[in-house]
Amino acid sequence: MITKYSYGQCECKSKKPNVIDYYQTWTAEEIRADLQPRRTEAIMIFDNIDYSINIGCGIRSNNAFLGRAVYVCGRRKYDKRSAAGTNHYENVYHADTVKEVIDYVRSLGYTVFAIDNIMRYKPINISDYALPQKSAFVFGQEGTGLDEETINMCDHMLFIGMDGSVRSLNVAVAAGIVQYEYTRQWKTL
Numbered sequence: 001m002i003t004k005y006s007y008g009q010c011e012c013k014s015k016k017p018n019v020i021d022y023y024q025t026w027t028a029e030e031i032r033a034d035l036q037p038r039r040t041e042a043i044m045i046f047d048n049i050d051y052s053i054n055i056g057c058g059i060r061s062n063n064a065f066l067g068r069a070v071y072v073c074g075r076r077k078y079d080k081r082s083a084a085g086t087n088h089y090e091n092v093y094h095a096d097t098v099k100e101v102i103d104y105v106r107s108l109g110y111t112v113f114a115i116d117n118i119m120r121y122k123p124i125n126i127s128d129y130a131l132p133q134k135s136a137f138v139f140g141q142e143g144t145g146l147d148e149e150t151i152n153m154c155d156h157m158l159f160i161g162m163d164g165s166v167r168s169l170n171v172a173v174a175a176g177i178v179q180y181e182y183t184r185q186w187k188t189l
């Protein structure tokens with residue numbers, strides 16, 4: 001079952017919440033209402049992510065680039081503090097399995113992309129791929145990545161091209177890059 005995380009009460013510990021100057025005097029509800037009509041169609045799906053900071057940073061990237069929604073799948077829920085307050089303005093959902101989210105977004109007309117760099121699946125460099133407007137991106141755990149069953153549920157696999165010696169990026173960085181590339185293709189930054 002897919003459930004929406006509650007926003008919770010926005011209690012800022014400092015005098016200025018982590019928002020741009022324009023929103024400094026607005027309530028969380030007012031900010032959410034202002035952002036909603038400007039959101040892109042991008043959806044981020046985090047499958048069994050071990051580290052809450054990766055999910056929180058993914059939610060923060062979703063806010064920065066105004067993605068449609070974030071889905072957190074699996075047994076773990078995330079520590080809302082890791083989103084640095086952006087969870088108050090975002091559409092964040094929890095689901096027991098990634099399959100139910102993939103089935104749901106596909107029913108809405110989305111193309112689903114596994115984000116990983118497993119060469120036997122012949123992934124395509126995200127910067128070389130014309131992303132459809134209704135794109136959903138699935139991210140797996142650091143170290144193990146996405147499992148074969150999840151990869152097979154996706155329409156394509158995309159990877160982020162890199163030039164250094166490191167094999168992969170952490171989930172938080174990858175989510176930000178994917179959001180940026182989607183936004184670059186579909187919205188004027």
